[in-house]
Amino acid sequence: MIEDDVYRASSQYRYWSYTKESLARIRQNTNDLASERVRAAFHRAHTAHPAHSSNSHNAVSAGDADADAMEIDVDVDVETLTVDEELKIVEWGCSKIMEMGEAMNPRIPSHIVATAIQYLRRFYLTNSPMTYHPKQIMTCALYLATKADHFYISLAKFVAELANLSEDDVKAPEFLLLQGLRFTLDVRHPMKGLAGGHIEMNVMADEGRLGDISKATGSAKRIGTAADHAKRLLATAAQMTDAYFLYTPSQIWLAAMMVADRELVQIYLHNKLSELSSNEATTSLQQKLMSTISACASLLESYRSPKDDASQRKEIKRIGKKLTVCQNPEKMDIVAVARAKAAEKRGGKDSDVGKALKKRKLERDMMDKDGDVFGPDLRNVPGSGED
């Protein structure tokens, strides 16, 4: 279908859609790498101040260093976060973003908060909370989302709304975050689709195309209630789960409707698809669609807010404590690094002029070489078409 190809052209499909397995594999991989780094960092920190333990050893020979390393490694083995714990921490960051958005004056619209949350989730696919704590990233994610989705707040105003935060705290991780997002800022949300679907359901009911559900049986009220419920789900459950990675926005809003009113979605989809054309292809599409949407719906239903669950709150607290222990000790202070870079740019101007020119030339050459800065042909988007 043409609309499907429109979605296939989006960066959300091309870069941020995964199967359950690949999602798990990527997270495991990120976790492994980060854990390794944390251990290595702890080990180095230990050998740097060996004062009491292995002073004599080091003095004797450098050749023994490797053997030492093994020994010490065992000594300082830190307990790192597991994939699940990392995920919990990220979810905690997401809920914080939501709170920030609500507390802000003017209140940040929910679709922008949702964008920020998706930024955070995408970022932590390839970065571990052990490397960068979510509280360093989340304000930046929210601020970036306001910029990307045309809800202008000045940085000064934004910072004033948040306690204990400097402008640099918000600004500094921006490039890091963009890098983690692979410079794709477009997030396709299901909310707008829900609005369109809501209207279509109403129209179909009015025209008697929704079977038993018609104006006479109070369709508007029923659909309205379901849509409200779905809207709430999209703002919470859809953000706090992996729905965006696993399903398309159309499937997500239909799933949210299904959680609210299963029968309504069934009748609606059945009637809509058979109106399109009634051949075998549509029946198989319909079956497949129903099973996919049901799967998405159960994913949405599985979400429990930590607010109304004491054990989850406790769990978060435990992970938070664990994280303060296993946070990578070498991890630089993002703000300090950004400041140093800015200072470097301002200072050493004279010596850097030649270098800067050279760099610019190099960049230009690169640009010439790869004329593909705007991405592939619309038509030839991989995955579109027959496959």
Add this chain to the structure above:
Amino acid sequence: MDEEDSVGANKCPVCGSDPRTHPGLRFKINTKCYHRICEGCVDRHFSSGKAECPVGGCHVSLWKREWRTQTFEDLKIEREVEIRRRVTKILDRREEEFETKRDYDDFLELREELVMNLVFRTDVAATNRKLKEYAQANGIKTDPTDGPEPGAKAPRRKDMAPDAADQSGLIKGLKRIVIPEAKAPYDPFMGMPRTREYYEVKESYITRVRGKPAEAMLAGGYDFAQYMDESLLRAFAGLGVFIEDEMSARDNTAIPVPGPT
């Protein structure tokens, strides 16, 4: 022409005015019979439309606008230049249009021959006929006064190939006409279809949105149809995209970049 010269080059052959007695007297000529008369006579004879040349014995009929000031002192030159101008205007071909240099040279020779025919009044009728045929076949307007009758189709000779550059067959060795393939109009969507399959924005939908517009929609120029289209596109873009299937079909071993590398 010749008798004029002997009688007194500067007198008007019609009214007899002489520039020596009438300072500022100006003469005009025409390119049909090349008689030269004074401006006053032109005004007198041609103000009321087409008339015969007033010079004795000449019956060429002319319009007033056909009289013009002389460019060259020598009327013979004036006439030859005029003929050349007319012939080259009709036989107007550039070297690139010919298959070979030889063909172009042949064309130049042919043109020169036709010009000289007219200049020396040999074969005038045949030469003029050739030119006229050529002009008609190639859609060239020769004389605005007696151009081809409106609606007259350019005569096409049966033995000529339809893509021959000169349908009258006068000029040989022209390159065939290659009609360039029509370029499709520019399509910013690069061939992506703009129709929709899952939905159609019907009037009933638009009325529905118009019923309870949000605040932003009350702004002037707000297009409800556009809003509806966007909402419905968002609602169904990707409905039939099953990520589980499509992503596992794609090579997902490269971590962490599942997209095209």
